[in-house]
Amino acid sequence: MPGRAYGGQHCSVAGALEVVGERWTFLIVRDALLGKARFDSFLSGLAIARNVLTDRLNTLVQNGIFERVPYQDRPVRHEYRLTAKGRELIPIIVSLMEWGDRYCADENGPQRVALHADCGGQVRSYLVCASCARPLPPDEVVTVSR
């Protein structure tokens, strides 16, 4: 980490993108969060070529985002379940949704929403200062190299 595409980029952003930076990845994880688990379910929802989906799912299993779990014996069939590492992509997905809702939504409004499982409330992402505990707008955030 990070791989060939970012030679010399020793950075967590580059490292994360090396694993999940391919665009289909987020759409596959998004669909998994919506309850999809089987190859044909991903295939029918994504307008993705079969061989590309096979390749992406294999890579995601290799990278520990999904695990393959048999759901049928004869013939053996597997489904794909998000691991804990995969589920921890949710904050990235929610941030992408919020930015997309703001800047890329169509006239019908958001098609998908993130909800709190316990109470049904809408989920929002916030940046918070670990020192003064204030929620931060983007213009109060700076990034620095160490």
Next chain:
Amino acid sequence: MPGRAYGGQHCSVAGALEVVGERWTFLIVRDALLGKARFDSFLSGLAIARNVLTDRLNTLVQNGIFERVPYQDRPVRHEYRLTAKGRELIPIIVSLMEWGDRYCADENGPQRVALHADCGGQVRSYLVCASCARPLPPDEVVTVSR
């Protein structure tokens, strides 16, 4: 929105990825947040081909992520400044950094950190329920189609 690659995917995640889903995009925005603004600064930091960088910056200007601002008259030279729309990618970048810090960090720890400009505290991203106001771990979040 969304474009050809995601035919029929009327979704904010797909829409956002149509604009920012190319991996270099996040690395260019990351470097802009670190203070880079000129073509040659991006070029030297990214190990990216000159024509690819030109293409990506043009696309980002077209999509309103950067604006081109002249900094020199003869010859005219431009620099690239993040717009408000571009700066609102920060929550996505911080979420990517946190996931990368957890799963892709090398032995030296994070190379870059996000800080609160006013007090210097470290910035963290949280998912919060808009209804009950609780900060939420990923396994309490569900996404649903509407």
